[in-house]
Amino acid sequence: MDTTATADIILTPSAASRVAAIAAKQGKPAVLRLSVEGGGCSGFQYRFGLADAPEDGDTVALRDGVALVVDEMSLDLVRGSAVDFVESLGGSAFQVTNPNAASGCGCGSSFSI
Structure with a gap:
């Protein structure tokens, strides 16, 4: 496995905590995959x-035992981005x-460059 630890993308403490909780509840490893697909508004x-x-x-960002x-x-x-969990x-x-997104949408899950 050729993975690279990087500062190209970061996982915030809040997101790491949430991933750890979800993974524990589902009995899975604490590994969150972020991908970008065409589509959205x-x-x-x-x-x-x-x-x-x-x-x-894959590029891997580690925080508190959780991998993004x-x-x-x-x-x-998404280079230079931060993944957070917001309530x-x-x-x-x-x-x-x-920082690469030129615009986004109201739902917060779609963007353009």
């Missing part, structure tokens, strides 16, 4: 899911603060 959308392990070529993994193609679109009156969700 602004052109691209973020996808989150638990993974069993990093894959070859991003594939090479997605990393080009508000409207609900709770993982959120990406992406």
